[in-house]
Amino acid sequence: xxxxxxxxxxxxxxxxxxxxxxxxxxxxxxxxxxxxxxxxxxxxxxxxxxxxxxxxxxxxxxxxxxxxxxxxxxxxxxxxxxxxxxxxxxxxxxxxxxxxxxxxxxxxxxxxxxxxxxxxxxxxxxxxxxxxxxxxxxxxxxxxxxxxxxxxxxxxxxxxxxxxxxxx
Numbered sequence: 758x759x760x761x762x763x764x765x766x767x768x769x770x771x772x773x774x775x776x777x778x779x780x781x782x783x784x785x786x787x788x789x790x791x792x793x794x795x796x797x798x799x800x801x802x803x804x805x806x807x808x809x810x811x812x813x814x815x816x817x818x819x820x821x822x823x824x825x826x827x828x829x830x831x832x833x834x835x836x837x838x839x840x841x842x843x844x845x846x847x848x849x850x851x852x853x854x855x856x857x858x859x860x861x862x863x864x865x866x867x868x869x870x871x872x873x874x875x876x877x878x879x880x881x882x883x884x885x886x887x888x889x890x891x892x893x894x895x896x897x898x899x900x901x902x903x904x905x906x907x908x909x910x911x912x913x914x915x916x917x918x919x920x921x922x923x924x925x
Contacts, residue, residue: 765842765849814875819868826865835862 766778777793784790815823826832835857842849854866869875894903 765846811875811877814873815869818873818875819865822861822864822868825861829859829861831857832859832862832865835859836865 762781763778766774766781780790780793784793826836835853838853838857839850842853854862870878891899893899894907897903899907
């Protein structure tokens with residue numbers, strides 16, 4: 758696994774990935790390094806029981822979205838690419854998702870990752886740096902509707918078409 762992970766990182770040819778490959782190798786071979794510890798593929802460490810529980814949760818909560826995504830060729834291709842990546846490779850996952858945006862993939866990922874948190878991910882809210890909340894959007898106070906439109910606008914969702922500032 759170490760060699761596969763290192764090869765993947767080095768193949769991207771970016772300074773961040775080169776640095777991470779070195780840190781990952783040191784973490785695996787020499788001493789634990791906190792900055793890369795969270796990037797170890799959790800499928801290996803959590804075991805078959807937890808993997809089975811997560812799969813059941815996905816099917817129970819998102820069965821229709823899974824069916825729609827795996828029957829759509831482009832979405833299925835994206836899912837296959839995501840499966841080939843380390844589960845915590847956020848950059849790689851983002852590249853796959855934005856390169857294969859379909860309504861089926863969007864519904865699939867929203868259901869599994871955000872609406873139902875099927876993998877029980879827990880990312881604590883950072884306290885530093887202290888960033889002030891955005892209070893206005895397009896000259897109006899940010900309320901729940903505006904916040905939802907901003908989020909959906911990043912996802913190219915039709916609910917945000919009127920306020921999205923994405924450019925083709």
